[in-house]
Every structure is written in C-alpha cells, then in structure tokens.
Amino acid sequence: MLEExxxxxxxxxxxxxxxxxxKALEALRVHHLGRKSRLRQIARQIGHLPAxxxxxxxxATGRAQQAIQQxxxxxxxxxxxxAESASAxxxxxxxxxxxxxxxxxxxxxxxxxxxxxxxxxxxVADGPEAEDEYHNxxxxxxxxxxxxxxxxxxxxxxxxxxxxxxxxxVQIRVMExxxxxxxxxxxxxxxxxxxxxxxxxxxxxxxxxLYVDRGVSFADLKxxxxxxxxxxxxxxxxxxxxxxxxxxxxxxxEYDFTCICKRQRANCSICKGTGWIEIAxxxxxxxAVFTAVGYDPDEYTGFAFGMGLERIAMIRHGIDDVRRxxxxxxxxxxxx
Ligand code: PHE
Numbered sequence: 001m002l003e004e005x006x007x008x009x010x011x012x013x014x015x016x017x018x019x020x021x022x023k024a025l026e027a028l029r030v031h032h033l034g035r036k037s038r039l040r041q042i043a044r045q046i047g048h049l050p051a052x053x054x055x056x057x058x059x060a061t062g063r064a065q066q067a068i069q070q071x072x073x074x075x076x077x078x079x080x081x082x083a084e085s086a087s088a089x090x091x092x093x094x095x096x097x098x099x100x101x102x103x104x105x106x107x108x109x110x111x112x113x114x115x116x117x118x119x120x121x122x123x124v125a126d127g128p129e130a131e132d133e134y135h136n137x138x139x140x141x142x143x144x145x146x147x148x149x150x151x152x153x154x155x156x157x158x159x160x161x162x163x164x165x166x167x168x169x170v171q172i173r174v175m176e177x178x179x180x181x182x183x184x185x186x187x188x189x190x191x192x193x194x195x196x197x198x199x200x201x202x203x204x205x206x207x208x209x210l211y212v213d214r215g216v217s218f219a220d221l222k223x224x225x226x227x228x229x230x231x232x233x234x235x236x237x238x239x240x241x242x243x244x245x246x247x248x249x250x251x252x253x254e255y256d257f258t259c260i261c262k263r264q265r266a267n268c269s270i271c272k273g274t275g276w277i278e279i280a281x282x283x284x285x286x287x288a289v290f291t292a293v294g295y296d297p298d299e300y301t302g303f304a305f306g307m308g309l310e311r312i313a314m315i316r317h318g319i320d321d322v323r324r325x326x327x328x329x330x331x332x333x334x335x336x
Pocket of ligand 1: 165166167168246249281282283304305306307
C-alpha cells in the first residue's frame with residue numbers, strides 16, 4: 001500500500017496539470033480527494049494495520065494529499081490567468097503598425113559606392129576622423145607653410161590633433177601598413193572650417209579611392225572614374241577631366257560628369273545650361289607621397305581620387321540644401 005500511495009500522487013498530479021478547464025479540475029478534485037477517493041480509502045485502513053506500519057503509511061498519505069492539493073491550486077491559478085489574458089485581447093481593435101526605419105540617404109549612397117567599387121576589385125579601408133597633422137597634411141606633400149593648407153582649415157584638438165579635412169589621410173594610413181599593390185576605397189566624415197549655409201557645412205562626407213601597383217596609368221584612372229560615373233548617374237554619362245592642382249597628386253585633375261538634364265535644359269538649375277557638373281578631384285599619386293610611406297616611386301605608380309557624397313546625393317535627388325543631411329529631420333530622411 002505504501003508503494004501504491006507514492007505512485008498515486010505522481011499520476012494524479014500529471015492528470016491535474018493536463019486539465020483543460022475548471023470543470024475538469026473540479027471532477028479531478030472530487031475523484032482524488034473526495035470521500036470515495038482511493039486516498040481516503042487507504043487513510044481509513046491505517047487504523048487497522050499493525051502499529052509498526054502505521055506511521056510510514058500515515059505520513060505518505062498526508063504527503064500525497066498535500067501534493068495533490070498543491071497541484072489543484074496551481075492549476076486553478078494558471079487557468080484563471082489564461083482566462084484573464086484572453087479577455088484582455090480585443091481582436092477588433094485596429095492593428096499597431098511597427099515603426100519601420102530606413103537607412104540615411106548618405107548611408108545608402110555609401111553602400112552603393114562600396115558595391116560599385118567592390119565590383120572593380122577594391123577593398124574597403126577605414127581611418128580615424130580625429131587625425132594628426134602628419135597624416136592630414138605633411139605625408140600628403142603639404143608642409144606647414146604650404147598655401148593649400150588655407151583651404152583646409154579645420155577644428156584643432158588639444159594636444160596637437162585635428163579633425164581630418166579629407167579622406168586622403170586613409171591613403172597614407174593604408175600604405176604605411178600595406179606593401180603594394182593596394183586597391184582601396186574609404187568612406188567617411190570630414191571636417192572643415194566653413195560657415196554653414198545651403199552649400200557649405202563644417203561636416204561632410206567623402207569617398208577616397210587609391211590604386212597603386214606597377215604600371216598603373218592615367219588611363220586606369222579615367223576608366224575607373226567613368227565606370228563609377230555610369231553606375232551612379234546613368235549609362236549614358238560622360239566624364240571630362242580638367243587640369244587642377246593637389247599637392248599629393250601629379251598631374252592632378254578635377255572631373256565633371258555630364259548633367260542629368262542631358263544638356264536638354266538651358267535653364268537647368270544644376271548645370272546652369274552648360275551640360276557639365278563639377279564632381280571632384282583626382283590625379284596620379286605624387287612621388288613625394290610614395291617616399292613618405294616608404295614605397296619606391298621608381299617602381300610603383302598609382303592614382304587617387306576624392307569625392308563628396310553630399311554633392312552626388314544633391315544632384316541625384318534634387319536636394320537644394322546641404323544642411324538637410326545632418327539635421328536629422330525625419331520628414332527629410334524618410335523620403336529616401
Ligand atoms: N582630398 C582632396 C580634397 O578633399 C580630393 C582628392 C583626393 C584629390 C585624391 C586628388 C586625389 O579636396
């Protein structure tokens with residue numbers, strides 16, 4: 001009988017746990033704890049047993065009864081909670097639409113450029129925004145007294161650092177770490193001392209490209225810029241190079257794309273009817289830059305280019321104010 005009582009409890013508790021509703025639970029209570037239950041029958045027989053067996057069976061019966069009662073209480077509570085949460089759900093209420101985010105226009109353009117250049121075998125490199133003078137200027141063939149520094153005035157940090165004025169810093173950092181050949185792009189934020197207006201901002205974004213190997217030529221630069229232009233602005237896009245000056249490239253150019261108005265609109269607000277839009281700067285890496293990073297300028301040649309992302313986005317989407325990009329106004333950001 002002792003063994004029977006012990007097994008009874010676990011069988012009954014399992015039945016209770018599986019009960020579907022209050023009615024089933026009440027039936028189980030009557031059946032297992034009521035006057036006619038097996039447990040009560042056993043309890044009534046304890047008095048007739050030899051004295052030595054009574055305490056053990058008495059204790060087992062008491063314990064089984066307790067376990068069953070506990071299981072009944074627990075299940076009753078669980079059923080009540082289920083009923084309450086079901087009645088709190090009103091399926092006739094209108095749905096609540098989750099807030100869907102979107103990538104910022106500049107992030108989208110960043111991803112697009114990465115995919116364009118990965119298709120041409122470029123890796124993506126990264127560099128710090130808080131820089132030192134050496135990587136922003138000196139190593140880029142722009143010594144302290146060079147007039148080109150005037151155009152790149154920026155925020156200076158305590159201890160001699162500065163906020164980078166262009167992504168060309170990453171050219172230096174990559175070449176310092178990597179023997180040639182290198183083929184990288186780098187995208188990120190740059191800073192300059194600008195008075196903020198519709199076309200100027202103290203913080204903006206650039207993409208830098210650098211390709212160094214034996215025998216890299218100006219034709220490679222043109223082909224690469226053209227391939228980028230066509231993917232960014234449409235397959236019919238043409239590229240024009242104009243002579244320019246940068247301390248860290250020689251020869252240097254500025255390049256233009258044909259306008260998205262396709263020369264059709266004499267009063268086009270983007271190209272002012274010229275048919276061309278100024279895009280960015282590029283050139284063949286100056287031998288002095290190779291010397292600064294320990295590359296042999298007699299063995300290697302390379303090209304580099306830098307381009308502002310805001311300008312591209314403004315042309316493509318007809319955005320007329322560069323301040324929009326950093327204002328975090330959702331009405332602007334959500335449009336793209
Ligand atoms: N760093 C230059 C700028 O910001 C752009 C550039 C990059 C020009 C690479 C030539 C080569 O004005």
